[in-house]
Amino acid sequence: MKRNLRGRYVTVSTVGETVRAFVPAPLPPRPSICWAPELHDKFDQALLALGRLDSVSTLLPDTSMFLYMYIRKEAVLSSMIEGTQLSLSDLLLFELDHQPGVPLDDVREVSNYVAALNRGLQLLRGGLPLSARLFREIHAVLLSRGRGNNQTPGEFRRSQNWIGGTRPGNAAYGPPPPEEVSECISRLELFLHDRPEPTPVLLKAALAHV
Secondary structure: OOOOOOEEEEEEEEOOEEEEEEEEOOOOOOOOOOOOHHHHHHHHHHHHHHHHHHHHHOOOOOHHHHHHHHHHHHHHHHHHHHOOOOOHHHHHHHHOOOOOOOOHHHHHHHHHHHHHHHHHHHHHHOOOOOOHHHHHHHHHHHOOOOOOOOOOOOOOOOOOOOEOOOOHHHOOEEOOOHHHHHHHHHHHHHHHOOOOOOOOHHHHHHHHHO
16 A cells, blocks of 8 residues: 655755755654554564564574674665675674775775664663664764764764765655754654654554654
């Protein structure tokens, strides 16, 4: 089933071209989600799958080793959005002080992703909730060295960017304009912390993702 647009587009100018920037609507959605029997069934199946995954984790001989590899795999996949050409093997070779088969700039960038993910997990374990502060802390680590370290690490962006394509005019996606970012993050925080109404955690994750 095709979903209705959950937000609005605005046309902004950057580097001499225009880009359609998407501003998401506040969460939770309005009108509220209709808990039809089919949706309830899928929700129950998802909870059951998470329970199975939690049970399997107790059988792992070393959970930290699993997280070690998961974080690195996630970092490699996330960095591909920025155009890096790196494999998991390249990253592991770099961490072992061996020469990877790709440019070192790419490896350092993915290494920053690993450090940022580790920092985020550390802060969450320490009690810091999902919040603007957490996002800024992770961002500061992500841009601490290499490409992007001159782009205000730890702060919300102040210029328009785009994803996909070679320039704004043929971008696949335009994130919210910089003047809208703080408000979007604030609304996300309100939703994540059950204001004004509670939402099941699993459903929060799904809604925040889309």
